[in-house]
Amino acid sequence: MPDPLVLGFDTSAAHCAAVLLRGDRVLAERHEEMGKGQAERLMPMLDDVLAEGGADWAALDRIGVGIGPGNFTGIRLSVSAARGLALALKIPAFGVSVLDALALGAEGPLVACLDARRGKVFLQVHGRGDSAPVMADVDDLPDGLGGLPCVGSGAEAVAARIGGTVQAARFTPASAIARIAAVRSLDGLERPAPLYLRQADAAPPREAPPAILP
Structure with missing residues (x-):
């Protein structure tokens, strides 16, 4: 086939x-x-x-x-x-x-990390008891990342904090x-769904909606 x-x-x-x-x-x-x-x-x-x-x-x-x-x-x-x-x-x-795409083909564990702006990063550990993706402050990263290589647009900031190295995807x-x-297997296939780790920048209106008169 x-x-x-x-x-x-x-x-x-x-x-x-x-x-x-x-x-x-x-x-x-x-x-x-x-x-x-x-x-x-x-x-x-x-x-x-x-x-x-x-x-x-x-x-x-x-x-x-x-x-x-x-x-x-x-x-x-x-x-x-x-x-x-x-x-x-x-x-x-x-x-x-x-x-997951950033980590594809990597040899050994690494931290896939993306710049989330405002001093934050999206990150996930691959190849070592893979973690769930999270958003974290660059100055307050999860434990257990020390020395791991980093890949992605947030790699330099994360590597500087954990004593890791930067590598290319x-x-x-x-x-x-x-x-x-x-x-990917077709078994249990579901429609693609967004992976949002942060709310949209658009904020809800602060004022109450107008009352509808009978």
Whole structure:
């Protein structure tokens, strides 16, 4: 049976990234840094990746999407796109934690960590009794991290606090997401769901809503 053709994408951080993957072979890949505009760029980028890889939407077997943690709006965008595409194409979509993607292919334990801004990081230990993903203050990190290598956009800050080293991820975000999705089991498959570790920046209104008169 041939390896599945997988489209992976991610907009959980200040980028728009996509890859077309079959087995270990990347057929096409795009990665563009952008602080905003992912909503307008994502679908054209997916079209470009498919065209460059010599495929069309009907040829896809699976979708992999980054579910965060990261930017609230970016996560919601990608997850919604993955759900819609999976429904339209009648193929499975797999949600992949970006922290898991960072750790893919690593040798030995490490801390996957992402800059969460405001002096905070999203982090997760891999390869040593894997922990659950958490958000923590850089100055008040969980115990037991001492000396571990760190990978991700928050690696330098975390490594400086725990006496660890900084290392590069083995794969780009979209490529890692697609690779994980390619080997995920279909048993118990659920729709991709956002991994939010922090509430959205938008705050609820402070004033009470107007009363509705009879």
